[in-house]
Amino acid sequence: MAQVSDKPKFVTKGEIKVPPIRDLTDSREGIAPGHRLCTGCVAGIILRQMFMAAEAAGYTLVIANATGCVEVCTSIYPHTSWKVPWIHNAFENAAATISGVEAAYKALKRKGMLPSDKKVKFVALGGDGGTYDIGFQSLSGALERGHDFIYVCYDNEAYMNTGIQRSSATPRHAATTTQPAGKVIPGKPQPKKWMPEIAAAHGIPYVAQAAPSHFNDFMRKFIKALNTKGPSYLNVFCTCPRGWRAKEEEGILISRLAVETNYWPLFEVEDGKWKINYKPKERKPIEEFLKKQGRFKHMFKPGNEYLIKELQEDVDKRWERLLKLEQL
Helix, strand or coil: CCCCCCCCCCCCCCCCCCCCCCHCCCCCCCCCCCCCCCCCHHHHHHHHHHHHHHHHCCCHHHHEECCHHHHHHCCCCCCCCCCCCCEEECCHHHHHHHHHHHHHHHHHHCCCCCCCCCCEEEEEEEEEEHHCCCCCHHHHHHHHHHHHEEEEEECCEECCCCCCCCCCCCCCCCCCCCCEECCCCCCCCCCCCHHHEEEEEECEEEEEECCCCHHHHHHHHHHHHCCCCCCEEEEEEECHHHHCCCCHHHHHHHHHHCCCCCCCCCCCECCCCCECCCCCCCCCHHHHHHHCCCHHHHHHHCCCCCHHHHHHHHHHHHHHHHHHHHHH
16 A cells, blocks of 8 residues: 655645645555556546645545446456555446445544544545446435535546446447437437536535646645535546547547636535636637547538537536536
8 A cells, every 4th residue: 555645745724735746646546557547538647636635635545436437447357457455336326335445434533442643544446337327326325414525427428438328427429338429319319417516505515617628727726625515526537548438648639628628617615605716718619529530420420510509509508507606
């Protein structure tokens, strides 16, 4: 098990500062190289940014991992890529599992069987399928009970490791293997579920949406979640070269375009107060984000211009709602 520094660095009460990237490169890794995530998979980058933030804040992480891309690619028997305490569980119960671990840890501390001064944080990790759909019940229960943990959803917008089936996180008109674009339907007919607002409706202390392209913002939010007592929920954008039919080397570029088009706004909800963390000076049209991905290529065929228009309307409606929530 990797041990993080005993002395928290760079983090003070009040304002949270993320150390310069040149200092973070010396951080000890919580996940070993040689895992079997696809080339260009951004989930691996998200994990590394999580561990760098935890190192900077002086925390050791204990992780429960729902079945999904990260789980199957980092724990192929008899090997493991994890250097921290890590539990695999089924698709549906990562939040329930980490709730039990967190409760047991507190009980052992009360009995004096574990040190009381060590900074340990419990993290449930899942993809959108294990979060928005199959694991929603256990997530909702853990948030409602108020366990002291962080739920991190790496949202790649479909069930990628089982065959690119649609999930409730898949955006409208994206082509998947279970809702392919063709003569019957132009991809998924329904709009994407907005999970962060559902999490915020539980009245938990901290909810945030982040993207690995804006690593400083993401790591600041992760440190804030580490320092929050009670449940936190982080929704993180995660490109998937295979499922999105995108170039392996363009994951971070696509992530940045998602933010610049307002497709993936960066915001946080702290004790019920909504705040947008980044407002593009000149919002890019949604086409800039779509044209980088094969799952949307049918939307650019003559006669399908209305599909782009409908998705742009979805993005604009959500942005307008976000602006209103910020004014509350």
